[in-house]
Amino acid sequence: MAVIQIDKIAVTEADNAPPHQSLWQRNENFLLGLFSVTGFLLFWEFSVLSGWANPLFISSPSRIFNAAYEMFADGSIYPDLLVSAQEFALGYGLAVIVGIPMGILMGWYTRLNALLDPFVNALYATPRIALMPLIIIWFGVDLSAKIAIIFLATVFPIIVNTMTGVRTMERDFVKVARSFGASDGQLFLTVALPSSVPNLLTGLRLGLGHALVGIVVGEMYGASAGIGFMMQTAGATFQTDKVMVGIIIIAAAGMALTGVLRMIESRFDVWRPDHHV
Amino acid sequence: MSAQVKLESDGVRLAFYNERMKRRLLVLDGIDLTVFTGELVAIVGPSGCGKSTFLSAVDGLVKTDAGSIKVDGHAVTAPGPDRAVVFQQDSLFPWYTVMRNVTYGLELQRRLSKAEIAERGATLIELVGLTGFAEHYPHELSGGMRQRVNIARALAPDPELLLLDEPFAALDAQTREFMQSELLNILARAKKTALFITHQIDEAVFLADRVAVFSARPARVKEIVTVDLPSQRGLDVKLNQRFRELHDYLWRSIQEEAVRTPIAIGAS
Known part of the structure; x- marks a missing residue:
């Protein structure tokens, strides 16, 4: 030594x-x-x-645990979970399917952007929950209304962020790609798309938060099942324990889904200097 | 050196519309320059004189207003596989590995099979001395290593003419000197003709067979100085008396122009 x-x-x-x-x-x-x-x-x-x-107002950890245990043991929570999960999957899924291509197209084609920007901007700035009464007029109170509100809540942050990602690609990289003879399509695939991934994922994550708000609020306007509906009815009858269970489920879902997105993000992000595994 | 003409620039004029001054600004005012096969020609000149613009014009990235640029007798209208640029800034794609960066041009061309592309990539990575770094990302490399990748990327499509736009400007002095001699080695091994833009006079004298001095904007070729130093150069050539003379001569020549330069607008 x-x-x-x-x-x-x-x-x-x-x-x-x-x-x-x-x-x-x-x-x-x-x-x-x-x-x-x-x-x-x-x-x-x-x-x-x-x-x-008073536990009537603030419940308590043991009461919440017992309430949750009962709801899962007698199976009464499952229909609500299933309905909310379905609404989320369809609403959010649709928003991703529509939002990403829309954002990419609007980022890529300046004319399309000029045409649609007033609408996207106005709707992005409006709290989409304000559209709820309209949506009930159009879709009624069944599943499609919830899907519509979750979709509207989610799609704009996805469009706007994806668009920003595509638009803000660095000019130097464009110059390099052009110098190597890249066609528009190749420029898109090799420069625009990879450089917009971080923004795109930010859009997905923001959208996630909006989607959860959509579930809860959507189900508070005339619904017959769902976590938001369950919380609403429990709240109206002072079953604070059950309301707390609902809050915890929503919070846990939010955290779990954010975790999933973060995992996806770190898969796409190995090239970034501040990447942490 | 054979006397075959690789690049011929004849009376190239180019003007840009300048937003701030609200008028067109003449950048290149009739550039006449011939580069022979196998030669390394350096372009020096005061900041903002239009050196980079000329290089972009040779690459085909910007259109000229008058005059002609020919590579191997063919007029340049757009970027083509016979020319490749080693860019000024750190222009490697951060989302691709060293290997994907190096093979970028080949992938775009879709001329070779996947296996051939991978093989060529590996050969070039070895040529620039980065064996073992193929799967690294640019942010994991030092500045000098990144410029090696940049050079390899430009060499990959096997261009006839290599255009280097101040490739070592961002490196520290020690790394720069090392990369200069490395570049000479790499170019000798790859047998390329090169046009090199630099701010550094010693870099120009060290690397070039001939040095073209651009005048203040609007740029013309003020003079062309032949570097009569041995073509096999080590870094110690910089201590050579003749090296000093050439360096001082070019310095004065550029200085004369620099005092005539209006306030630099935009990139050089």
């Missing part, structure tokens, strides 16, 4: 090894999060147990 003697401080090879870290140091962020969440849940539970807070 090489030992360099500097005054009385010996620098050995062991000093070049990564410093030893305790379990706490390695997982500090995670453990701190765990700590705060556990603390919060305990405080919540205890404040209800001690009679300090």
